[in-house]
Amino acid sequence: MLSGTFSVGGRDGYEPKLTAVATGSHIDAIPYSGKYDGVVGVLGAIEAINALKRSGFKPKRSLEIILFTSEEPTRFGISCLGSRLLAGSEALAEALKATVDGQNISFLEAARSAGYARDEDDLSRVFLKNDSYSAFVELHIEQAPILEEEGISIGVVTNIAAPASIKVDFEGNGGHAGGVLMPDRNDAGLAAAELMLAIEKHATESGSLDTVGTVGILELYPGAINSIPSKAHLEIDVRDIEESFRNAVINKIHKAAKSIAKKRKVTLSEFKIINQDPPAHSNGSVIKAVVDASDELNLTYKYMISRAYHDSLFMARIAPMGMIFIPCYKGYSHKPEEYASPQDLENGVKVLALTLAKLSLR
Ligand code: HGY
Ligand code: MN
Ligand code: MN
DSSP states (O other): OOOOOTTSSSOOOSSTTSOEEEEEEEOOOOTTOOSOTTHHHHHHHHHHHHHHHHTTOOOSSOEEEEEESOOSSTTTSOTTHHHHHHTTOHHHHHHGGGOBOTTSOBHHHHHHHTTOOOSSOOGGGGOOOTTSEEEEEEEEEOSSSHHHHHTOSEEEEEEEOEEEEEEEEEEOOOOBTTTSOGGGOOOHHHHHHHHHHHHHHHHHTSSOTTOEEEEEEEEEESOOTTBOOSEEEEEEEEEESSHHHHHHHHHHHHHHHHHHHHHTTOEEEEEEEEEEOOOEEOOHHHHHHHHHHHHHTTOOEEEEEESSOOTHHHHTTTSOEEEEEEOOGGGOOSSTTOOOOHHHHHHHHHHHHHHHHHHHTO
C-alpha cells in the first residue's frame, strides 16, 4: 500500500498524533476492461489532497492515501486481497503462503519483486488495528446506471453487497467425440452447462432482486473440438445485499452440483468456497460528511447501495467507512466502454476533498 500524508509533500495534520483520515482505492483491473474502476479513487484522492493544499486548508488530522493491491481477483483468485490483509485476515495471511498466480509465481515472490515483502513470510505484520484510522472514504464510479438515468451527481453509499466466490470442478471419462455414443457419455462440460443454468435459476428465484449469480470463468479440458470434456472448471460469483439470501443460493447451487454430478455420472471433484463475506454498512458520521459536502457544493445526491464490492468492504472492519459514487456512462464497468465525464470526475473529487477536510477537523 502506498500512503502519502496530507499534502503529498510531507505536511501532516497540525495534530499528527491523532489518527489519520484515509482515502484511496485500487488501480488493478480485470482483463479487457475499463480505465476508471478504482483509478478514479486513487487519482481523485491525490487531486483532492492537492486541492486542499492549494487552498491553504490546514487539516487537524493527517490525511493518507492508500493504494490497495489486487482488489480484483484476477491474479491470485482472491478479491480485495490487499484490503483483506490490512483488515487482519489470519486465514488469508496463511493461505497466501501457498497461493500462486497463473504463472506459478507465489504471492510472496510477487510481493518481494514489487519491493513490499521482507524475507519473512509473516504477512500478519501488515494487519491494521481497529483504531488505525479515524475514517476511510473511497471515491468510485457507480458501476451501475442509476445516477446517470436519474441525473443525480453524487451517490452516497449506505452499504456494500456481500460477495462470495466458488470454484467448481466436474470430472468425467472424456473420450473420442466420434467413437463414444451419446448414451455412453459422462460429459463434464454438459454438467457444467447444466449447473450454470441452475445458478441462473436459483439467483433469479431467490426472492430478492439483489441476488446475482455469474459464471465468469469456464474452462473445458482437454479443450479440443473432437474430445468429450473430461474436466470442466467453473468459477462462480454470487452476491446479495442480504447475506441470508446469498447464502441460501450458495446452498442450492451446492445441492444442484451434487445432483447433476450423480445424474450425469461425473465426479464433483471440487466445490470450494473461496470467500463468503458479510456486507458492510457505511458509518453514519462519514455519510453525513459526504452529504454536507454535496449540499455545500450544490450537488444533487442519492443514498444508494453498492452491488459492486470495494476495498471499503474490508476497511469498514477497522475504520468508520464511507463511499462517494459518481455516475458512469450507461453504468458500464468491467468492459472497455467504461467512462466517467470530466464534470462528474470534478464533482467527485470536490466532494471527496470537502469530506476529507470535514473529517480531518473532527
Ligand atoms: O467485482 C466487483 O464488484 C469489483 O468491481 N471488483
Ligand atoms: Mn472492479
Ligand atoms: Mn473497483
